[in-house]
Amino acid sequence: MLLNRERANRIMDREGLDALIAVAPINVYYLSDYWGALMRMRRPFYNYALLPRDPAKPAALIVTGVEHLRFFHKPDATWMENRIPYVHPVYQDRRDFDPDVEDPEAVAYGMKWPISHNTLSPRDEEYLAYMEAHKGKAAVNALYALKMGITDAGLENARIGSDDPRIGGWLHEIGMPGVQISDATTLFREIRMVKTPREIELMRKVATMNEEALEAVIDSIRVGMPRMELETIYNVEIAKRGGRGLYLATGQHGTNNNMGGVLEGETITFDGLCEYQNYHGDLGRVAVVGTPREDVLQRVEAVKIGCQALLDTIRPGVTGAEATAAVVDAVRGAGFEGFFFATPHSIGLEHSDHKIPIGPVLPGGNGEFVFEENMIFSLDMPYYEIGWGNMHVEDQILVTADGVEPLTNCDVSLRVRPAIPYEGPVYG
Numbered sequence: 001m002l003l004n005r006e007r008a009n010r011i012m013d014r015e016g017l018d019a020l021i022a023v024a025p026i027n028v029y030y031l032s033d034y035w036g037a038l039m040r041m042r043r044p045f046y047n048y049a050l051l052p053r054d055p056a057k058p059a060a061l062i063v064t065g066v067e068h069l070r071f072f073h074k075p076d077a078t079w080m081e082n083r084i085p086y087v088h089p090v091y092q093d094r095r096d097f098d099p100d101v102e103d104p105e106a107v108a109y110g111m112k113w114p115i116s117h118n119t120l121s122p123r124d125e126e127y128l129a130y131m132e133a134h135k136g137k138a139a140v141n142a143l144y145a146l147k148m149g150i151t152d153a154g155l156e157n158a159r160i161g162s163d164d165p166r167i168g169g170w171l172h173e174i175g176m177p178g179v180q181i182s183d184a185t186t187l188f189r190e191i192r193m194v195k196t197p198r199e200i201e202l203m204r205k206v207a208t209m210n211e212e213a214l215e216a217v218i219d220s221i222r223v224g225m226p227r228m229e230l231e232t233i234y235n236v237e238i239a240k241r242g243g244r245g246l247y248l249a250t251g252q253h254g255t256n257n258n259m260g261g262v263l264e265g266e267t268i269t270f271d272g273l274c275e276y277q278n279y280h281g282d283l284g285r286v287a288v289v290g291t292p293r294e295d296v297l298q299r300v301e302a303v304k305i306g307c308q309a310l311l312d313t314i315r316p317g318v319t320g321a322e323a324t325a326a327v328v329d330a331v332r333g334a335g336f337e338g339f340f341f342a343t344p345h346s347i348g349l350e351h352s353d354h355k356i357p358i359g360p361v362l363p364g365g366n367g368e369f370v371f372e373e374n375m376i377f378s379l380d381m382p383y384y385e386i387g388w389g390n391m392h393v394e395d396q397i398l399v400t401a402d403g404v405e406p407l408t409n410c411d412v413s414l415r416v417r418p419a420i421p422y423e424g425p426v427y428g
Contacts, residue, residue, distance in 0.1 A: 001079055002030050002198055003051075008191045012053045018158035019057075020184060021146070022049040026349045027163050027188050029278060032061045034078040044164070048146045049080070052153045058082040060149030062142050072130045082152055085138040086145040104140040104174075105148055143170055150179065163188050186355045193346045193354045194374045200398065202279040203348065203376050206243060207396040207407035210281030213237035214272045217248065218287050218415045222422035225262045227252075232427055234272055243276040251390050264290040264419045269382075269392035273351060280347050282378045283408055284394030287415035296389070300414045302336035303381060303393055307412050310344075314397070314404045316373045320344050323371070327379065344379045347396065375399045376407065 012020065022028045025039035031049040038046040048062040060082040068085030071077060087107055115128070139145035146167070150156060156176060161184030162168070168181030195203065216237045217230055227250045235245035249271040252263050262268060270285045288296065309330035313323055324342050331339040346354035346369070353376075354369050371377070376398050384390040393412040398405040 002033055002196060004191060004194055004196050005055075007194055008051065009053060011187055011191055012161070015161060015182075015184075015187065016159060017053060017161045017182070017184070019050060019052045019150075019153070019155055019160045020188070021160055021162040021167065021181070022051075022188070023162060023164035023167065024188075026278060028061075030188070030192060030349060031059075032078045032080050034061055034063070034080075035278065036063060036067045038064065038067075045167075046142050048142060048149070048167075050146065050149045050153065050155075052155060057153040057155070058149075060084055060146075060152065062086065062145040062149060064142075065138055068134070068138075069127075069131060072127055082149060084145040084148050084152075085134065086141050087138045104144045106136050107138045107140050108135050143167070143174060147171060147174055147176055150176065155179070161187055185358060189350070189353060190355045192348055192350075193369075194372050195348060195376055195398075196374075199279065199348065200374065200376070202277050203281075203396070203398075204407055206274065206276035206279050206281035207283075209238060209241035209243050209276060210272055210274050210283045210396075211408045213241065213245075213274070214248075214270055214283050214285060217270065217272075218285065218417065220426055221262050221268070221287065221289055221417055222420050223262055223264045223289055224422040227260055227262060227268075229425055229427075230262075230270075232425075234274075236427055238274045243274050243281070246273040246275060246280075248272045251384075251392070253389055262289055262422070265293070267292075267296055267389045267391055267414075269390055271382075271392055271394065278349055280349070280351055280353075282347055282351060282394060282396060284380070284382075284392045285412070285415060286391045286393060287417060289417050290419035292414060292416055297414065299336045299339075299383075299391065300412070302331050302334035302339070303391065304412055305334040306331035306339070306342070306381070307379075307393065307395070307410060310379055311397075311404055311406070311410065314371055314399060315402055316371055316399060318371045320369045320371070323379070327381070338385060339383060341383070342379055342381045344377050346375055346377050348376060371399050373399055373401050 022031045025042055028047045028049040029035050031051050050060040059080045061078050061080040062084050065085040065087035139148055157178035159180045162181050163185045165181045165183045171179050213234055217234045220233050230250055231248040234248040238245040251269045252266050268287050272283050274281045306327045309326050313326040323344050327342045345352045378394050378396050380394050382392045395410045396407045398407055
């Protein structure tokens with residue numbers, strides 16, 4: 001299970017909530033373990049997950065009728081037992097629901113597939129029986145299905161937190177005036193900040209694939225190579241390992257974009273973000289093609305000392321601000337006096353997987369959070385000096401009971417590669 005149920009219960013108790021409703025696909029996934037087709041499209045309001053505070057009340061997952069039938073083939077796709085489907089007519093001459101003559105909470109499946117009765121296998125027969133058993137038990141749309149789930153759990157007059165409080169007004173419109181919905185956007189992030197064993201397993205996997213892919217990219221750099229091609233190589237290397245590249249930001253002379261070509265003798269930064277089963281890997285390194293300048297080598301050594309100071313400082317109870325101060329002080333103390341910025345952030349289903357300011361209080365900083373056991377974080381350490389160049393290092397680290405366990409190798413040394421001329425694309 002992805003969900004940290006104990007932490008979710010504790011935060012619901014603190015906030016006086018009887019349940020949580022997830023709207024955003026990543027939060028539906030987090031609560032339910034389910035990742036469906038419309039969620040892969042990042043389409044909101046087509047899936048919901050309901051988590052009651054009382055474990056005796058049924059948790060509910062809202063899916064389309066098509067997805068619901070897929071549970072016949074994969075019944076363990078979610079731990080939630082109350083899997084409520086919704087359907088609507090899909091024929092050319094009838095695509096709308098008529099509320100005057102039809103019950104929105106007792107709808108037959110909206111599309112009847114043709115059946116070759118003469119060639120049915122025993123498994124086909126079981127599937128048809130499964131379909132028939134659920135006929136007439138669907139809602140007309142996702143919101144009505146959510147209403148059914150709330151009713152099944154006896155939460156018609158409950159205080160519920162949601163990552164999209166707009167559903168409160170919609171539920172009132174369809175006959176649930178007693179439900180009180182409050183904004184829980186940051187609460188979901190707070191719950192997700194401390195990872196379960198299953199999440200840590202996924203984060204180990206994504207950290208490893210990101211590290212391997214980024215080293216492959218660095219090994220491929222050539223003088224004059226278009227930096228956009230580096231991102232192509234990164235995406236392919238991540239895909240080879242079963243993940244998906246989100247971006248590879250590269251920079252020389254502080255341009256921090258993927259335009260232009262690789263320059264000889266200048267630092268080039270790599271910031272790779274990828275995902276595996278929706279969990280993120282985030283890694284930063286710096287390289288030089290050709291002979292690095294002495295001042296670059298000196299500053300890289302100072303950054304290494306700062307990274308070690310971070311590893312020595314982090315433990316449960318330390319704040320983000322304290323970690324930042326320890327790193328900056330160590331780097332400056334090692335002779336890199338212009339260094340001034342480092343920002344730790346939790347990472348998981350989002351790049352920043354902790355409570356962060358939203359709404360009118362933006363932008364805000366990350367210094368207020370406290371490191372907790374089983375939190376996974378990375379420390380962004382970018383640096384840009386006009387007329388000098390740029391640097392960026394970052395690693396992925398697990399907080400343990402008494403310190404840290406790096407999930408990437410924390411080797412932030414300068415990658416020096418030979419000045420080989422570019423001869424054409426690696427792919428395409």
